[in-house]
Amino acid sequence: MILTIEDQNRVRTLTLNRPDALNAFNEALYDATAEALLAAAADPEVAVVLLTGTGRSFSAGTDLTEMQARITDPDFTPGKHGFPGLIDALARFPKPLICAVNGIGLGIGTTILGYADLAFMSTTARLKCPFTSLGVAPEAASSYLLPQLVGRQNAAWLLMSSEWVDADEALRMGLVWKVCEPEALLDEARRHAEVLASRPISSLMAVKATMVAPIRDEVAAASARENALFAELMGAQANAEALAEFTGRRGSA
Template identity: 55%
Template sequence: MGVDTLRIEDRDRVRTLTFDRPRAANAFDEALYLAVAAALDAAAGDAGVSVVLLTGTGGTFTAGTDLEEMAEIARAQAGGRATPETGKGFAALLDALTAFPKPLVAAVNGAGVGLGLTLLGHCDLVIMSERARLLAPFTSMGVAPEAAGSYLLPLRMGHQRAALALFTGRWITAEEAVESGLALRTCPHGELLETAHGLAAEIAAKPLPSLLATKRLITEAHRDGVRRAREREDAAFAELLRRDGAAEDVLARLD
């Protein structure tokens, strides 16, 4: 089951959500943002699901935000044509990630760019293919970090590793992600999904009330930090996109 941009599969009390826009490198447009948000909300309320596993189809985890759509949103905002619903998908996804009450596992099957990196800060466990790598392209694009990455990445990786990634936009290899603490382990590419699913199923076999309580205890200490980081990032991002020509700059700065 699923929608055109998202595949949804259940096995062993694990719900796998597969980003499925291969022609767009699994980039998030509004439809995918809203589909993943709705799927997380549905899994949160489904007593038959104990763990959610996120991955991408093909050779890419996700290229992050769909840049053509983001540029169009920036043009609409700069030109006063934005509606209250313009660009709400991103916020809906972040709300769903932040509130998700069950263990969340990521199987990073390929490149994770932008949101493909920052959403990992919201995951409880991250398994990466040996081929996978991550990139924070925000300064290269002339914008600011998002998805509470300015808070969660230093928390996971340490200040200097996170600052290096966010300031320089250098690629992070799978091995570097593990060394920094952002990921738990790497595995051969062909074994990734079964390895990640095996770990998720091991967790899902535990009593759900205990998993819910444990997840709450782990995340509660950081909930306010995530909320405040999102507010600061949203303000910085909006200010940068309000600049004259910002929409064109976003695309022009990309190689």
């Protein structure tokens, strides 16, 4: 099971479960996570979704081996939802979404926090947006959501530097809401999730709908801009060299 699903006290916990790949998203995991969000949105017994990862990683982002295949393999078959479908499911998710960042978060493992209503992070976790190191554009409307969340300069550093940010820095920026010791992370996230889940779902959804309504069009526009630039840059020289270096390192490991 690349995604495990557990229900307790109206909280549905989704756990990314590709530990050997550091929970990197391949097409199958994008599809499974998008489907799980759509199902949770429609389930009247689910009030809150809590998203976390298994092992030492939250998510290492898009599986770069599969990104390389997308460029070089003419027979590559995209998933039913893929990355765009996951982002659409996140943008439309009508209930509280809580992220518990248990370990490293790369790419979508960081930018997904733009869609979180609450984010918790382990003291040992680290985050990075590696777009410039891969020679590509931002993703997941992060060019809009991160400045909204953490301010222009913090967002510029996150999106332009391809440098790691530790838990203390993520908390200072406002990228996450609370930092916890590793052994307390899930309990703390679940405790807050259950507080929310004890409230009427209709009221929770009304609060979220009114909070996201003013930014819905901006998120869609940012995604469209990013996707166009991503398509332009993916496979170009800087990106091709970065992916070749990555797959070469994996091959020699």
